[in-house]
Amino acid sequence: MKVTMAHGSGGESTSGLIKNVFAKYFNNDILNRLEDSAVVPGNSRLAMTTDSFVVTPIEFPGGNIGRLSVCGTVNDLLMSGSKPMYITCGFILEEGLDLDDLERQVKALSECAKEAGVTIVTGDTKVIENRGGEPGLIINTSGVGFIPDGSEAIGPSNLKDGDVIILSGNLGDHHAAILSKRMGIENNIQSDAAPLTEAVGNLMAQKIRVHAMRDVTRGGLGTVLNEFAESSDCEIDLYEEKLPVSSEVRDFCGLLGLDPIYMGNEGKFVLSVHADDAKKALSIIRGSKYCENAVVIGEVKKNNRAVDMHRVILNTAIGGKRVVGLMYGEGLPRIC
Amino acid sequence: MKVTMAHGSGGESTSGLIKNVFAKYFNNDILNRLEDSAVVPGNSRLAMTTDSFVVTPIEFPGGNIGRLSVCGTVNDLLMSGSKPMYITCGFILEEGLDLDDLERQVKALSECAKEAGVTIVTGDTKVIENRGGEPGLIINTSGVGFIPDGSEAIGPSNLKDGDVIILSGNLGDHHAAILSKRMGIENNIQSDAAPLTEAVGNLMAQKIRVHAMRDVTRGGLGTVLNEFAESSDCEIDLYEEKLPVSSEVRDFCGLLGLDPIYMGNEGKFVLSVHADDAKKALSIIRGSKYCENAVVIGEVKKNNRAVDMHRVILNTAIGGKRVVGLMYGEGLPRIC
Numbered sequence: 001m002k003v004t005m006a007h008g009s010g011g012e013s014t015s016g017l018i019k020n021v022f023a024k025y026f027n028n029d030i031l032n033r034l035e036d037s038a039v040v041p042g043n044s045r046l047a048m049t050t051d052s053f054v055v056t057p058i059e060f061p062g063g064n065i066g067r068l069s070v071c072g073t074v075n076d077l078l079m080s081g082s083k084p085m086y087i088t089c090g091f092i093l094e095e096g097l098d099l100d101d102l103e104r105q106v107k108a109l110s111e112c113a114k115e116a117g118v119t120i121v122t123g124d125t126k127v128i129e130n131r132g133g134e135p136g137l138i139i140n141t142s143g144v145g146f147i148p149d150g151s152e153a154i155g156p157s158n159l160k161d162g163d164v165i166i167l168s169g170n171l172g173d174h175h176a177a178i179l180s181k182r183m184g185i186e187n188n189i190q191s192d193a194a195p196l197t198e199a200v201g202n203l204m205a206q207k208i209r210v211h212a213m214r215d216v217t218r219g220g221l222g223t224v225l226n227e228f229a230e231s232s233d234c235e236i237d238l239y240e241e242k243l244p245v246s247s248e249v250r251d252f253c254g255l256l257g258l259d260p261i262y263m264g265n266e267g268k269f270v271l272s273v274h275a276d277d278a279k280k281a282l283s284i285i286r287g288s289k290y291c292e293n294a295v296v297i298g299e300v301k302k303n304n305r306a307v308d309m310h311r312v313i314l315n316t317a318i319g320g321k322r323v324v325g326l327m328y329g330e331g332l333p334r335i336c
Numbered sequence: 337m338k339v340t341m342a343h344g345s346g347g348e349s350t351s352g353l354i355k356n357v358f359a360k361y362f363n364n365d366i367l368n369r370l371e372d373s374a375v376v377p378g379n380s381r382l383a384m385t386t387d388s389f390v391v392t393p394i395e396f397p398g399g400n401i402g403r404l405s406v407c408g409t410v411n412d413l414l415m416s417g418s419k420p421m422y423i424t425c426g427f428i429l430e431e432g433l434d435l436d437d438l439e440r441q442v443k444a445l446s447e448c449a450k451e452a453g454v455t456i457v458t459g460d461t462k463v464i465e466n467r468g469g470e471p472g473l474i475i476n477t478s479g480v481g482f483i484p485d486g487s488e489a490i491g492p493s494n495l496k497d498g499d500v501i502i503l504s505g506n507l508g509d510h511h512a513a514i515l516s517k518r519m520g521i522e523n524n525i526q527s528d529a530a531p532l533t534e535a536v537g538n539l540m541a542q543k544i545r546v547h548a549m550r551d552v553t554r555g556g557l558g559t560v561l562n563e564f565a566e567s568s569d570c571e572i573d574l575y576e577e578k579l580p581v582s583s584e585v586r587d588f589c590g591l592l593g594l595d596p597i598y599m600g601n602e603g604k605f606v607l608s609v610h611a612d613d614a615k616k617a618l619s620i621i622r623g624s625k626y627c628e629n630a631v632v633i634g635e636v637k638k639n640n641r642a643v644d645m646h647r648v649i650l651n652t653a654i655g656g657k658r659v660v661g662l663m664y665g666e667g668l669p670r671i672c
Contacts, residue, residue, distance in 0.1 A: 005669045006667075013664075046382075046480065048424055048458055048478075049424065050424035050426045050459065050476065051426065051460045052426040052427075052428050052460055052462045053462075054428060054464050086382075088384055088385065089386065090386045090387065090388040090426075090476045090478070092388050092390060092474060121384050122384055122385055122386055123386065124386050124388055126388045126390045126474075126670075127390075127669070128390050128474075131467035131468040131469065132468060133467065138428060138462075138464075138474070140386065140478070142386055142424050142426070142476070142478030144382065144384060144480060333463070333465075334462075334464065
């Protein structure tokens with residue numbers, strides 16, 4: 001069966017699609033009411049986020065758009081120090097999409113939501129014309145998380161002199177997996193798309209003094225750290241030889257002239273922690289799912305220069321120093 | 337200037353777009369932090385909703401996609417009896433879209449959010465290829481509202497025998513405006529896209545016993561009332577001569593063989609209220625912005641038939657009775 005324009009009409013066909021495809025997997029008391037708005041229990045402070053996922057192809061080694069669309073939103077919520085609670089899903093389907101393909105994505109999304117401990121509370125479906133190429137789909141997920149009372153502010157402007165920068169695992173996997181698939185290159189590279197619920201939950205539970213935290217997605221590590229340095233007006237010193245990259249991704253990058261510092265991941269985060277907590281934080285992260293390759297990659301230094309000299313410096317393996325600037329241009333389009 | 341694929345990369349160009357286009361209009365303390373997640377104050381019960389807007393053309397008589405994308409989500413939140421508080425915006429832009437066109441939509445969205453009393457707390461931007469036709473854009477908005485403590489449950493399964501059905505204004509305006517524009521038909525029909533904040537807020541403030549409430553969008557009044565009748569296992573009797581349709585929309589429908597009962601609006605709602613409150617409710621609604629043509633259109637009757645005979649009955653102007661079924665097929669694609 002194929003998706004038709006009628007599936008987006010709001011009438012009988014839409015309702016059939018919801019019952020036969022979505023309700024089959026998104027099965028909870030709140031969603032089952034099939035209201036346009038979901039009513040959920042609240043709390044004192046909320047985190048909200050939204051992300052649209054337009055990745056092509058929709059299935060790739062190690063993941064798919066369904067899983068990705070939970071990971072992206074859950075990880076965004078986690079990075080604010082909140083506990084992700086509820087997510088909404090907006091599906092935008094291209095006419096002609098195979099319902100089996102859709103169902104696989106809905107299933108993956110549902111499974112990933114369970115893994116991440118979030119409830120899908122409401123959704124929406126629209127259909128647009130296919131104007132060429134394989135009919136695809138776009139998924140928007142938005143989410144709400146609760147911030148525990150009394151928790152410290154976490155944000156890119158909170159970096160402190162002497163902080164230690166920890167990265168939760170290998171760089172570039174998602175980017176390299178997508179690109180390999182698009183180019184038809186055969187290798188064993190898998191996307192790292194994963195919810196970071198366990199690692200972040202453990203850090204919070206152990207009251208680690210996290211000053212800033214960000215998942216490494218579009219724009220890569222270079223972009224995130226530049227934002228940290230600018231917001232906090234500080235310098236970040238990185239050690240090139242510590243940056244974790246799998247040998248396969250390293251080879252892939254060498255071949256194509258790519259720099260892992262600017263490549264997107266979907267299951268990695270970087271954080272700036274109080275120096276006294278760094279050892280404990282590293283051990284907690286390494287002991288958490290999807291984070292066994294976590295390492296200390298650098299440190300934060302006060303900005304002793306003129307204004308606007310907040311910078312990210314890479315100390316290269318051969319003893320040189322290189323400024324890591326912002327990423328310019330396209331990066332890889334439709335990577336998430 | 338045109339949107340390029342680089343605007344969706346997460347790098348420098350994305351950040352320029354956010355600063356130059358979005359931040360210019362979405363200007364509030366929460367959003368200005370430009371975090372992936374927004375932290376907002378909470379409450380005891382939340383309503384959440386999501387909606388993607390794919391309407392074509394993006395500008396039409398009486399509205400545009402920017403205004404529409406606030407109205408849709410705000411009205412969904414209102415219909416749950418909540419006070420809409422925060423919305424998120426996900427923009428999906430087609431490569432080649434003119435930045436001036438985008439800016440007009442962002443502006444309209446921002447102005448409508450102010451009118452509706454909601455705060456835009458976080459956003460996301462993606463770019464996809466244009467595969468033919470005018471480059472367009474899709475907007476997802478998701479929202480959170482707070483439900484006042486002690487308020488009665490409002491929902492399609494709460495209709496009571498004897499309830500009065502009130503409709504807040506003329507049917508079919510949005511649908512007819514979009515279709516006129518697409519077909520190049522010249523007339524004065526305007527979309528009714530509007531946030532229903534004032535009318536619903538007034539009803540809630542006056543403690544009107546609203547049992548169910550729904551905005552009349554895709555699928556039209558017929559679809560909404562069928563859902564009410566099915567969820568509450570009751571019959572709804574409508575009076576055809578009371579259904580409000582402007583003379584211009586009536587002529588337009590006559591010409592094209594359209595039935596206003598299945599046509600989408602974007603600034604109308606239908607509600608089922610306790611009979612004793614009906615007069616007061618009607619007066620409150622009529623006194624509120626965008627609702628001056630509100631009327632009583634029917635009543636709720638107990639289902640005295642066999643199971644599954646919950647129905648919507650139209651008592652026609654010439655004394656006949658007609659079952660109003662669900663809408664089948666496409667309706668008008670990409671109307672919202």
